[in-house]
Amino acid sequence: MVNPPMDVARLAAVDAPRTARMLRQVREATLAGRRAPMAPRPVIGQSWERVLRGGVDPDREVRPRLLTAEEVCRRREESPLGQVLPVLREGLLSVADAARHIMVVADAESRVLWREGSPSVLRLADRIGFEVGADWREEVVGTNGVGTPAVVRRPVQVFAAEHFARAHASWTCAGAPVTDPRDGRLIGVVDISGRLETMHPATLAWVESVARLAEARLREAHLDSLERLRSVAAPVLARLDGRALAVDRDGWSAAVTGMPYVRRIALPKPLSPGLRWLPVLGTCAVEPLAGGWLLRASAEPAGGDGSGRLVLDLSRPERRLLTVSDAGGSWTRELSGRHAELLYLLTAQRAGRSAAALAEDMFGDPSRTVTVRAEMSRVRRYLGALLLHRPYRLREDAEAEVLLPPNPLDLLPRSTAPGVALRRTAHGTR
Secondary structure, eight states: OOBOOOOHHHHHHHOHHHHHHHHHHHHHHHHHTSOOSBOOOHHHHHHHHHHHHHTOOTTSOOOOOOOOHHHHHHHHHHOGGGGGHHHHIIIIIHHHHHTTEEEEEEETTOBEEEEEEOHHHHHHHHHTTOOTTOBOOHHHHOSOTTHHHHHHTSOEEEEGGGSSSGGGTTEEEEEEEEEOTTTOOEEEEEEEEEEGGGOOTTHHHHHHHHHHHHHHHHHHHHHHHHHHHHHHHHHHHHTOOSSEEEEETTOBEEEEESSOOOSBOOOOSSOOSEEEEETTTEEEEEEEETTEEEEEEOSSOOOOSOOOEEEEEEEETTEEEEEEEETTEEEEEEOOHHHHHHHHHHHHOTTOBOHHHHHHHHHSOTTOHHHHHHHHHHHHHHHGGGEETTTBEEOTTSEEEEEOOSSGGGSSTTOOOHHHHHHHHHHHTO
């Protein structure tokens, strides 16, 4: 019988060399299919399973291909993380440098965009390709403190030989995802990396707290931008009759006239001026405003009978599209991974699922109903009357089609949701 997982953080603080040896024994035995002295931590064991399925070789040193300097610059300019880089530096760098750590900030695709800290540790990182522009996705370099938090969407500390690649076994990394506070979309990961003996048991909590502070600053910046848009839109809306609203580039409402307040409108991307059909509003005249759009809705509200059709396109692993159509027109949107998971589960179970059942499907934890309800509220913004609740389900008269990838293992490959993993396996055995 395999012993339960050990408390790695506590043991490493007491005896780092002994902990490193134990982790190496666990890793070697587990990857060789032998009886291990104790089980790997669940988050690590599950990551190893994903990486093994993906064909990563733990003994082959991988130096990810770097982005060009021009592409790094473009991604930095487009990343919301650039707005909070001073927050990350203030919260992490002074301690990191003194403790011989480095701070790494990666985008949603686990591409390293910024890397700062102890010069000696930066030189060590260069030797394994942990450089600006490197691809540090889990499926490329194995279990690590950047790619793994991006997959599981929660903070993860990876100690020494818990790294999948043998070349990374002398490192210990603590990474926390940073999400867009407006819609929960992953925008990147902030990570602290260094040698095992320099890591403190509180490192992970420290990194997570700074990531949450960065999210709070992003939320403040968003509210400030909406206030600026409101000041521009107010005199324009005051001159209009009928239903109209001013929204930012992501559809968040700054001001409304002639209709109940709507917190957010789902917008297609790209959106251009002219007559456009939008869920809930119907046909709208779209006009540019400084920092957003003016949407002038038709005289009559959009039909609300709920009849319609949706196509969930999951045929390409890295692109998840939803097309919604009814008698008024059609509209396509790229989905976040989490919304794609939820809609896939609902199309597979047309009878519906309670919040607790969806929490079990998504997280293996039926108590996480608050998270499920918040996400379903966001989904309802673009599905409107097509989505019902108590239980959550698609309308019976709504057509739904799911386009699956040719290889069943490519069905939402980065999803760790138990309900998706079960169906991924089921598709693969047919």
